[in-house]
Amino acid sequence: MNVKVVIFDWDGTLIDSVEHIAESLHQAATELGYPDLERKAYRNIIGLGMVEALQKLYPDLSLDEIARIREGYSGYFFQKVTTPQNVFDGMAEVVADICQSGRGCSVATGKSRRGLAQALTTSGLGHHFDITRCADETRSKPDPLMLEEILEFYGYQPEDAVMIGDTHYDLDMARRIGMPAIGVEWGAHDREVLQSCDPCAVVNTVGDLRRVLGL
Numbered sequence: 001m002n003v004k005v006v007i008f009d010w011d012g013t014l015i016d017s018v019e020h021i022a023e024s025l026h027q028a029a030t031e032l033g034y035p036d037l038e039r040k041a042y043r044n045i046i047g048l049g050m051v052e053a054l055q056k057l058y059p060d061l062s063l064d065e066i067a068r069i070r071e072g073y074s075g076y077f078f079q080k081v082t083t084p085q086n087v088f089d090g091m092a093e094v095v096a097d098i099c100q101s102g103r104g105c106s107v108a109t110g111k112s113r114r115g116l117a118q119a120l121t122t123s124g125l126g127h128h129f130d131i132t133r134c135a136d137e138t139r140s141k142p143d144p145l146m147l148e149e150i151l152e153f154y155g156y157q158p159e160d161a162v163m164i165g166d167t168h169y170d171l172d173m174a175r176r177i178g179m180p181a182i183g184v185e186w187g188a189h190d191r192e193v194l195q196s197c198d199p200c201a202v203v204n205t206v207g208d209l210r211r212v213l214g215l
Contacts, residue, residue, distance in 0.1 A: 001162055001200075001213055003180065005104030005130075005154055007147065009165035010111055011046060012187025014091050015123065018166075020080055021046050025057070028072030032065075034058055046188045047110045047167035049135030082119040088186060090206035095128045097215045104154055107132040108146045108163065108173070130154075141169040144177045162200075164209070171197035182212060 011017045022042035030036050037057060045053040050073070054066050061069075084092070098105045106129050109116055113134045120126030131153045133146035151161060163174035166187020174181035175197055183194030183202040194202045203209045 001180065003103065003162045004156055004160045005106060005150070005162075006098050006213065007106050007108050007150055007161055007163045008095070009047065009163075009167070009170045009187075010107055010109040010116065010119070012166035013164060013170075013184055014088065014095070014107075014125065015082055015086050015119065016088055016186075017082065017086060018043055018046055018188050021077065024073050024076035025053075027076050028069050029054075029058065031072060032068055034069070043188045047141055047165070047169035049110050049140030050112065052135075052140040053110070077115070078118075082123045084124045087123055087125065088206065090210075092125060094206060094210060094213070094215065095125060097210075098213070099128050101215070104130050104156075104161075106130050106150050106153075108141075108150060108170075109133070110135045110141055110169070112136045141167075142172040142176065144173050144179075147173060147177060147179060162213075166194075168193050168197050171199050174199075182209065184209065 008014055011021060022039055025042045045056050050070055051066055054061055054069055095105060111134055113136055116132060116134050131150055133149055138149060139145040158177045158179040161179055163170055163179055163181040165171060166184050167189045171181040171183055171194060181199040183199045185191055185204040191202050201212045
């Protein structure tokens with residue numbers, strides 16, 4: 001692909017964290033007496049900002065209820081530190097090779113700034129990224145504001161970049177501004193869901209991703 005910048009989602013795309021997020025949400029919600037949902041329900045909202053995710057899981061929550069669940073979620077989630085071993089095999093090399101090629105490299109994530117700041121350091125990936133945007137400092141996916149802010153940072157147009165993600169929230173976000181997107185099958189959503197957003201490719205191995213990116 002002849003693009004100037006590659007924008008990655010974080011959880012489920014670079015980091016093998018989907019099950020930990022789903023379990024942390026499940027524990028936090030059920031501990032407070034909210035319904036025990038199927039694990040797929042928790043997986044399906046990964047990629048959204050936390051407020052939007054909880055509103056989708058448990059409609060009609062008050063702001064106080066959301067705050068209590070978020071506090072419980074943080075307690076569970078931060079018990080586990082993201083390490084280089086949590087990076088999907090081969091993805092650290094993909095990120096490094098993108099930077100080596102002279103293309104920009106950035107992150108657009110539904111994580112909070114607190115969560116991403118820690119993970120950037122402990123994963124060993126942080127020094128590769130020019131800019132990162134989080135849901136709690138802009139708007140949640142699939143609103144494309146975080147992509148627009150990244151493009152503004154570089155001075156690029158949507159067609160100059162590609163969004164890589166494991167959920168339809170990632171790919172729909174890109175589609176809304178005419179940005180090419182690549183879906184990866186090793187995260188939260190399956191191929192059929194990813195293809196519904198008309199990405200330029202859906203890949204199921206890191207090798208396939210490298211070929212699409214021309215690495």
